[in-house]
Structure formats: structure tokens, C-alpha cells
Amino acid sequence: MTKFSEYFKLEKNQLELDFVDVFIDGDIPLFVDPYFISRRNDEWSINATEEIRCFFQKIIENINSNPKLCKYMLANLNEPNETRLGLSIGKPKGKGVSGKQANDLYNKLSKSKAVTTGFIQDISECELMVEGIGDDKISDMTINIIRKHLIDYTQEQCRTLNIQMYNVPSGLIWNKDIERWENRYVELPCINNQKLILVPKWIVVQTPTINSNEYYNNEILEYLQREHINANSSLVETLKSGEKRVTKKKLKEQAEYKFKKEFLYEMSNNHPELLEQYRNRKGNMSIKELWKIDDLEEIEKEIAHELKKNLQNIKSGIEDENLFQDYCIGALEFIFYPNFINPKKEDRIHDGRKRIDITYLNAANEGFFYNMRTAPNIMANKIVVECKNYNHDPKNPEIDQLSGRFSPSIGKFGIMMARSFDDRKLFIERCKDTLKDSRGLVIPIVDKDIINLLTMIEEQKREKIEGYLYNIYSEILEN
Numbered sequence: 001m002t003k004f005s006e007y008f009k010l011e012k013n014q015l016e017l018d019f020v021d022v023f024i025d026g027d028i029p030l031f032v033d034p035y036f037i038s039r040r041n042d043e044w045s046i047n048a049t050e051e052i053r054c055f056f057q058k059i060i061e062n063i064n065s066n067p068k069l070c071k072y073m074l075a076n077l078n079e080p081n082e083t084r085l086g087l088s089i090g091k092p093k094g095k096g097v098s099g100k101q102a103n104d105l106y107n108k109l110s111k112s113k114a115v116t117t118g119f120i121q122d123i124s125e126c127e128l129m130v131e132g133i134g135d136d137k138i139s140d141m142t143i144n145i146i147r148k149h150l151i152d153y154t155q156e157q158c159r160t161l162n163i164q165m166y167n168v169p170s171g172l173i174w175n176k177d178i179e180r181w182e183n184r185y186v187e188l189p190c191i192n193n194q195k196l197i198l199v200p201k202w203i204v205v206q207t208p209t210i211n212s213n214e215y216y217n218n219e220i221l222e223y224l225q226r227e228h229i230n231a232n233s234s235l236v237e238t239l240k241s242g243e244k245r246v247t248k249k250k251l252k253e254q255a256e257y258k259f260k261k262e263f264l265y266e267m268s269n270n271h272p273e274l275l276e277q278y279r280n281r282k283g284n285m286s287i288k289e290l291w292k293i294d295d296l297e298e299i300e301k302e303i304a305h306e307l308k309k310n311l312q313n314i315k316s317g318i319e320d321e322n323l324f325q326d327y328c329i330g331a332l333e334f335i336f337y338p339n340f341i342n343p344k345k346e347d348r349i350h351d352g353r354k355r356i357d358i359t360y361l362n363a364a365n366e367g368f369f370y371n372m373r374t375a376p377n378i379m380a381n382k383i384v385v386e387c388k389n390y391n392h393d394p395k396n397p398e399i400d401q402l403s404g405r406f407s408p409s410i411g412k413f414g415i416m417m418a419r420s421f422d423d424r425k426l427f428i429e430r431c432k433d434t435l436k437d438s439r440g441l442v443i444p445i446v447d448k449d450i451i452n453l454l455t456m457i458e459e460q461k462r463e464k465i466e467g468y469l470y471n472i473y474s475e476i477l478e479n
Contacts (some may be wrong), residue, residue: 001026004198007191008163011464015303018343019157019198022084024191030085031139035124035282037064037203042363043381044153044342045203046321048146054176055145056123063110071106076172077179082188082197085204086136094135111172114265114355124210128275129265135208147197148173151186153342156197158189160329160345168195197244202341202363209282211405216259219274220267221248224257224416267470297460304458307331308451317393324389328417329358332385335453339364340383354403357417358385368469372413380413387417394418394444399430403439412440420446431476443472 001023005012013109014021022028031217038049055073062069109115114129123141126133143150151170158165165187188195211250228246235246235254251257307330314320314327329343340360347359360383366371372380386402388394394416406412419429421444431442449468456464 004196005186008161008189010161013303014201015300015334015337016307017340018200018202018333019153020085020201020204022196022199023389024084027084029084030206031135031208032085032142032199032203032207033124033209033280034138034142035122035209036205037142038122038124039479040202040363041365042341042361043150044200044361045363047151051176052123052142052145053121055174057121058176058179059109060115060118060121063106063116064388067106067110070109071103071181073174074105075103076174077141078172080140080147080171082171082195083143083199084196085139085143085199087200104132104453105137112265113262114268117269119265119269124208127208127210128215129211129261129268131261135211138230139208141296143197143199144172145174147171150197151188152200153200154189154196156342156344157198160281160343163189166190166195187245200341202338208319212261212264213259215278216264216273217248219278220264221251221257223267223271223274224251297422298387299460301460307334308454308458311447314389316389318389321387321389324417324419325357325387328385331454332358332415332451335450335457336360336369339367339369354383357387359383359410360385362411364394367466368473372441373411377438378412379408380411382410384410384414384418386414389419391419392471393421393423393427396430399434401444402442403434406439406440413449414440414442416442418444418446420448428475432478435476441476443469443475443476445472 002025003021003023004010005014005017007024010017018129020028020030034049034052037045037052040046040049059070059073108130109126112130114120115126120126120129123145124138127135127138135459147170151173155165157163166189167185168188168190170184170186170188174180174185175182188197190196206226212271225246225248228251232244232248235250236244237246238244250260257263307327308326311331314324316324325345329345332340333343339362341363342361344359345357347356362369362373362380362383364373369383372378384402384405386398386405388398398416402416403412405414424444427444431444435441449472452466453465456468458460
């Protein structure tokens with residue numbers, strides 16, 4: 001089947017793209033995970049999480065007092081076929097919630113103590129404690145709730161990658177201010193007269209994070225094992241070694257411990273530390289674990305090798321400046337993911353009077369870029385990148401141009417992408433001056449640096465990237 005990148009001839013692989021590179025004529029088995037989104041600290045995810053929580057909270061608040069409103073909200077969570085995500089075979093056919101399903105869903109929610117008591121506040125935890133709600137429906141519901149955010153994201157990526165869009169109906173968008181579903185006309189990419197909505201790869205998983213069977217088998221049953229051993233109950237057996245144990249199989253045979261979502265709620269309500277333990281364990285999963293890519297290092301090795309060759313084929317000078325900029329968008333996404341997300345090309349600021357070559361959202365929660373984000377004098381919520389495909393060294397005007405893009409909402413951190421330096425020491429001195437004048441931090445990255453960083457990935461030494469960045473930073477800090 002043809003992928004989105006192939007149809008539009010993007011010449012980029014999945015690790016260079018910020019969104020899921022879906023099949024244009026069939027679903028890909030990935031899920032949008034609201035819990036995973038809620039654990040992220042980037043601006044996009046925070047806004048999307050707020051949208052999801054407001055919607056779900058409105059359901060909780062009105063589940064008994066205003067069933068008409070709840071059923072109206074649920075009935076319009078239609079099949080989000082435009083994203084090409086899910087488990088459908090052949091043509092996309094999402095399992096969204098509508099019609100009779102919505103009424104059934106309302107009944108399930110209204111009968112759940114976990115919902116009516118307000119015990120759960122996150123839509124993802126319905127999979128844990130509400131009968132009849134599975135992870136595929138939660139994914140479909142989430143896509144509909146954040147449809148506006150996904151449409152905005154799609155438009156940004158299409159503009160960045162020069163993909164043509166058409167004026168089409170948006171599909172229903174929830175307007176929380178007037179509590180109504182609205183259909184608007186928006187710009188979206190279309191293939192064979194069918195619109196597509198792109199989904200960030202950093203909000204999807206192969207297996208949804210929250211899973212009731214996993215929670216039951218790990219947190220719940222292991223807690224009960226400890227309790228029975230401590231109490232030396234009749235379920236305890238003593239091995240020849242003297243070790244005492246209670247098997248999970250034995251626990252499952254007990255009527256009071258049978259797997260039921262209502263039982264999971266009762267256990268979680270009585271022992272909230274179990275749910276918190278589960279949340280923390282799932283929140284600490286790595287991208288590799290979530291995506292379940294066993295051969296990720298080998299894939300990265302091949303891509304790093306290809307990117308090194310591609311860079312050498314780009315000539316310095318005005319003729320290839322757009323090619324260099326497009327290369328940088330994908331290369332930086334690949335090298336610094338998951339810290340760099342949501343790239344925008346020619347991002348307009350100051351009411352369109354200024355443009356930034358590339359911006360990324362800074363999604364780091366540790367390491368160099370997290371420090372840039374939290375340092376009081378930097379506060380880099382975004383990564384500002386200027387691409388200079390010059391035959392000569394960038395000088396003061398270029399640094400001033402980059403630092404002039406800094407602001408309280410963006411932060412004061414930028415990367416100057418250049419091809420090489422005849423006098424690198426002089427450029428570092430200019431970066432020092434900018435930092436000393438409290439105009440922000442600019443670090444240079446040239447072809448040699450890109451090659452070095454890609455070689456680290458090629459040699460499966462990604463952990464060395466942090467040290468490499470700190471070395472550049474240290475040069476600028478030196479007196």
C-alpha cells in the first residue's frame with residue numbers, strides 16, 4: 001500500500017517526519033493515547049489534554065443531571081476515518097461512537113461508580129473501570145475531541161512540506177464555549193477526493209498505555225499476593241525451599257477476585273496507591289517501549305548513513321538554500337527526537353512582520369534541552385533555527401537576526417545552521433557577546449557537527465549527543 005510520504009513524494013522516512021506516515025488507502029494499527037498525551041509537557045500536548053479533560057469533565061458533571069446533553073456529546077463522536085489509524089481491514093472504517101452505541105455508552109458511564117463518583121478524571125481510565133469501553137473506542141473518541149488541534153497541526157505540516165490543501169468540511173468540532181458540535185470549512189490535504197488529517201507520531205502507540213488486564217494482573221493481583229502471604233491465609237502454599245507463595249491462578253479462582261472492571265474500581269478506591277503506582281510505571285515508558293520497535297537501532301543506523309550522504313550532495317549557496325532548509329527540518333527531527341517536535345517552516349511572528357526559518361516545540365523533560373527550557377534567562381519553550389546555506393561565515397547581522405526572533409513566549413535559545421566556518425573562534429566570540437548582552441543563547445551547528453552527530457547515532461552512541469551539545473555551550477560560556 002502507498003504511504004502518505006510516497007504519494008506526495010516527500011523523500012523522507014518516518015523518523016524524519018513529525019507525523020505518522022499512514023497508508024492512504026487503509027488503516028495503520030496505531031492508537032491515539034490520551035493518557036500518553038497527558039504525561040507530556042510540551043505546549044501542544046498541554047492544550048490537547050485540557051480539551052480532552054474539559055470534554056470528559058462535562059460528561060461527568062452532567063451524567064445524571066443532564067442526560068440529554070451527555071447523549072448529544074457522545075452521539076457526535078463519529079468515525080474518524082480521516083486519520084487512517086485503527087484496526088480496520090481494507091478501506092478505513094473506524095469504530096467510533098454514534099447512534100445506538102452512544103446511548104449504550106451513556107448507560108455504561110451512568111452506571112459506573114468510578115464515573116458518577118468522579119473517581120476517574122481521565123478518559124483513558126475508562127478502559128480500566130468502565131465496562132464496555134475499550135482502547136480502540138477511547139482512541140476514536142480522543143481524535144474527535146481534539147479534532148481542531150489535529151486540523152491545525154495538519155495545516156502546519158502541510159505548509160512546512162509544501163503539500164497542497166483544499167477547502168473541505170472539517171467534520172464535527174466540539175465548541176466548549178457554546179456546548180455545540182460545529183462543522184466548518186477548513187484547508188486539508190486530499191487524496192482521491194478524500195480528506196486526511198495528520199496525527200503527531202508523539203501521541204500514538206501500538207498498544208494503548210492504559211490496559212485493564214495488565215493493571216489487574218500486575219498491580220492488583222500482586223498486591224493481593226502480598227496481603228495473603230502476610231496474613232498466612234489458606235491460599236498460601238509452602239515450597240520445599242520454605243518459601244511461601246500465592247499463585248495468581250489461585251487468586252483468580254476466588255469469586256471475589258474475578259476480573260471485573262467494577263472490582264478494579266473498588267480496589268483502586270480502597271487502595272489509591274495501586275492506581276498511582278500503575279500510572280507512574282506507565283508514564284515512565286520510553287518511546288521505544290511504546291512503539292515496540294525491536295530493531296530501532298538498525299533502522300536509525302541506515303537513516304543516519306543516508307542523511308550523511310544527502311548532506312554532502314547539497315551545494316552551499318543561494319541555489320540550494322531551500323534544499324538545505326528542508327534537509328535541516330528532517331535531520332534535526334531525527335537527531336533530537338523526542339526533544340524536538342512539531343516543526344514549522346517559515347514560522348511567522350510579530351503579526352507576520354518577521355519569519356523564522358524553522359521552529360520546533362521543545363518537548364524535552366531531561367537533559368540539555370530541558371535545561372534550556374527551564375533556565376531563567378533562557379526559558380526556551382521553542383527551538384528557533386536559522387538556516388544559512390552561505391559560502392562564507394555568518395556574521396553579526398545573522399546572529400542579531402536570530403536573537404531578534406526571541407521573545408518571552410518563545411524563549412531565548414536558537415541554533416544557527418551553517419555549512420562551515422573559516423573562523424569558528426570569531427563566531428563563538430559573537431555568540432558570547434549575544435549571551436553577555438542578555439539577548440539570548442545562540443549555538444552554531446555546521447556540516448561537520450551534523451556528520452558527527454549522525455555518526456554517533458550510526459554507531460549506536462546516542463547518549464554522546466548530550467555531551468557534544470554541552471561542549472559547544474561550554475565554549476560560549478568561557479571567559
